[in-house]
Amino acid sequence: MSSTNMFSVYGRMTALPGRRDDLIALLHECARAGGDDCGLLNYSVNTAPEDPDTIWMTQLWVDQAAHDATTRSEPVAAATRRLLPLLVREPEGSYGHAVYVHDRRSE
Amino acid sequence: MSSTNMFSVYGRMTALPGRRDDLIALLHECARAGGDDCGLLNYSVNTAPEDPDTIWMTQLWVDQAAHDATTRSEPVAAATRRLLPLLVREPEGSYGHAVYVHDRRSE
Secondary structure, three states: OOOOOOEEEEEEEEEOOOOHHHHHHHHHHHHHHOOOOOOEEEEEEEEEOOEEEEEEEEEEEOOHHHHHHHHHOHHHHHHHHOOHHHEOOOOEEEEEEEEEEEEHHHO | OOOOOOEEEEEEEEEOOOOHHHHHHHHHHHHHHOOOOOOEEEEEEEEEOOEEEEEEEEEEEOOHHHHHHHHHOHHHHHHHHOOHHHEOOOOEEEEEEEEEEEEHHHO
């Protein structure tokens, strides 16, 4: 079984009615706030077809230390603080250690 | 707000005690069973630190049609059928339309 040191994040959030696009834009800002060299390898922001106000996102980090340091850094923490007022409830989600990561676009 | 036609999948599964590694190997096999040109752009399989038997996975597809056709194809369907006997309960998960997908490894 392969294994990597890469650290993965899944999050699911429901915006206040009509605020999903603001939430998406802010998540995109949060993802870039750490800078190009913060260790965030890839991320996606996705709408949920079954719920017009819900999005879910994934992040893949070079390791957990990079994730922890970046999310605590002021630019990212400041952007993240602006998320909660847009949400109906606390975000759900999970962390993970990436066992397989395969990207055909980089072949 | 950017948008793409890309289709994303998040799934979370709990293996029977001690069978997580078999589940991970089979998920890896499922992801390759569609072939290199099936439209599966990237995937990850991740362990869940809070539960030794749980994994979660993400997939990004060129579009929903590619996902639907591939998952119905016999090689993938046959591999997927072998998943359920390894699980404690039905998988959870969600589909999504990717609004933002950013991969720094392909820069």
